[in-house]
Amino acid sequence: MADFPFDSVGFDLDGTLLETHRDLGTAVNHALEHGGFDPVPVESATDLIGGGAKIMLKRAVDAQGGLEHEEFRRLYKVMLGYYSENNAVHTRPYPHALEVLDELAGRGVRVAVVTNKFEGFARQILTTLGMIDRFEGIIGGDSLGKDADGNYIAKPAPGPVLKAREVCGRGSIAFIGDSSYDVKAARAAGVPVVAAMYGYCDGTAEELGADAAIDSLKGLIPALERL
Numbered sequence: 001m002a003d004f005p006f007d008s009v010g011f012d013l014d015g016t017l018l019e020t021h022r023d024l025g026t027a028v029n030h031a032l033e034h035g036g037f038d039p040v041p042v043e044s045a046t047d048l049i050g051g052g053a054k055i056m057l058k059r060a061v062d063a064q065g066g067l068e069h070e071e072f073r074r075l076y077k078v079m080l081g082y083y084s085e086n087n088a089v090h091t092r093p094y095p096h097a098l099e100v101l102d103e104l105a106g107r108g109v110r111v112a113v114v115t116n117k118f119e120g121f122a123r124q125i126l127t128t129l130g131m132i133d134r135f136e137g138i139i140g141g142d143s144l145g146k147d148a149d150g151n152y153i154a155k156p157a158p159g160p161v162l163k164a165r166e167v168c169g170r171g172s173i174a175f176i177g178d179s180s181y182d183v184k185a186a187r188a189a190g191v192p193v194v195a196a197m198y199g200y201c202d203g204t205a206e207e208l209g210a211d212a213a214i215d216s217l218k219g220l221i222p223a224l225e226r227l
Contacts, residue, residue: 007171015199
């Protein structure tokens with residue numbers, strides 16, 4: 001147990017720990033229909049996830065001609081309002097997620113969530129799923145506030161990953177995520193990163209360029225042990 005190479009592990013949420021695309025896709029469609037746009041197939045939401053809910057909705061809207069800034073903001077608020085009440089209807093942990101978290105805990109490894117989802121949503125979902133108490137911290141897309149340009153300090157910026165290391169005790173940390181946002185954030189933070197290729201990936205394993213890649217969470221701990 002003592003020879004595990006990391007003191008803590010940071011997890012992305014959507015597409016890494018949790019399969020969330022059905023609830024996200026339904027929220028996007030609610031907003032699209034409200035704005036007079038055609039809905040997208042819910043399964044296609046896997047291609048929209050990555051940079052957070054705002055980017056997800058913008059991609060869907062832009063594909064149908066786009067909106068002026070203020071009109072888009074109004075539609076985005078409609079989406080958030082719907083998602084706040086319907087964010088854990090179909091969302092579930094991926095296979096082996098709970099077992100991996102239990103094994104890490106048994107080895108004395110602390111874990112945190114680093115997501116571009118608003119912290120409140122992440123906490124709400126993890127609480128509904130009975131998972132919240134497993135984590136030392138939940139760092140959301142809004143947890144670190146905004147930068148000088150008024151943008152939330154979120155992945156691919158390194159700040160959220162560094163914050164996860166801080167809340168876990170400042171020891172060695174590895175990160176796992178399914179998108180280029182995750183890999184870039186980990187790289188910028190100087191942290192080893194594992195690509196979750198079973199998730200909502202926006203590139204191949206080679207394109208993402210992580211230190212390791214897994215096809216199932218069952219492979220995470222062996223992958224970390226090899227780093």
